[in-house]
C-alpha cells in the first residue's frame with residue numbers, strides 16, 4: 679500500500695493548439711480536456727494502474743471537480759473539505775509536443791486545515807510501504823510542512839512508519855535538506871531545475887547535458903542525508919544515486935505529446951519496481967520507462983506498465 683499526499687491538487691485543463699503558441703495573439707483550440715491531477719494524484723494513478731493499492735490524500739470538497747473526477751475514475755482517495763475551490767492549471771499543448779503550463783497558486787489552507795491534512799496522512803500511513811509527499815504547497819502553508827510531516831511520521835509511527843518519498847520544488851524541497859538528517863526523505867525526485875537549485879553546482883541545462891555532473895550533484899544530496907535521489911533529466915533520461923552507487927538511464931527518443939506528468943510517472947515507475955523487489959538499477963530502468971511513456975501520451979495522461987518499454991532503457995553505472 680502506498681499513500682500519496684497532494685497538498686495543492688489541481689484540475690489540469692489541457693488546451694491543444696493547431697499550431698505553435700503565438701504570444702499576444704488569439705488562437706483557436708482544436709481540443710480541450712480536463713483531469714483531476716496534481717503530483718501526488720498522478721503518482722497514485724500510475725501506481726494503481728500498476729496494481730499497487732493506493733490512497734490519494736488531498737484537500738478538497740466532495741463537490742469539487744477534482745474530487746468528483748477522482749471518484750468517477752475510481753481512484754481511492756481521502757479528500758478533506760476546505761470550503762474553497764481547488765485550482766485549475768492550464769497546459770497549452772503545441773503539435774510538436776511543446777507544453778506551456780500555467781499553474782495557479784491554489785486556495786490558502788488555515789493552520790487547522792494543515793494540521794488536519796497532516797493528521798490524515800499520519801493515520802493512513804501506519805503500516806504502508808511508502809508515503810509520497812508531492813507538489814507545491816498552497817498559500818499560507820508553512821514551507822517546512824513536508825520536513826515536519828516526515829519527522830512526525832517517523833516519530834509517531836516508529837517501526838510502522840513507511841518510507842518517505844518527496845517530489846517538490848522551491849522552499850518546501852530546500853527545507854527538507856535544511857532539516858536534520860532524521861527528517862530527510864528516503865527518496866527525493868528532483869528534475870534538472872530542482873537539482874540545479876538544490877546543488878548550486880550547475881544550471882539545469884548543464885546537468886541535462888552532462889549526466890556525470892548530474893550524478894555527482896545527486897550523490898552530494900545522498901551525502902547530505904537523502905536515502906536515494908532519482909533526478910529526471912528531461913528527454914536525456916534520469917540518474918539515480920543511492921548509498922551503494924549511481925546509475926544513468928536513457929530511453930530512445932519518443933514522439934512527444936505532453937511532458938506533463940512525466941516526472942510523476944517516473945517516480946511511480948521507480949516505486950512499482952521497488953515494491954516488486956528490483957535492485958536500484960532496475961528501479962531506475964522502470965522509472966525511465968514510465969517517464970518516457972508518459973511523454974508520448976496527451977495532457978496529464980498517465981501510463982500503465984503495459985504501455986512502457988523497460989527493455990528499451992539503457993542503464994549504466996556512472
Ligand SMILES: O=P(O)(O)OC[C@@]1(O)O[C@H](CO)[C@@H](O)[C@@H]1O
Nearest residue numbers: 688715716717767781813814939
Ligand atoms: O504546482 P505544482 O504542485 O508544483 O505542480 C502541479 C502540476 O503541474 O504537477 C503535475 C505534473 O507534475 C500536474 O498535474 C499539476 O498541474
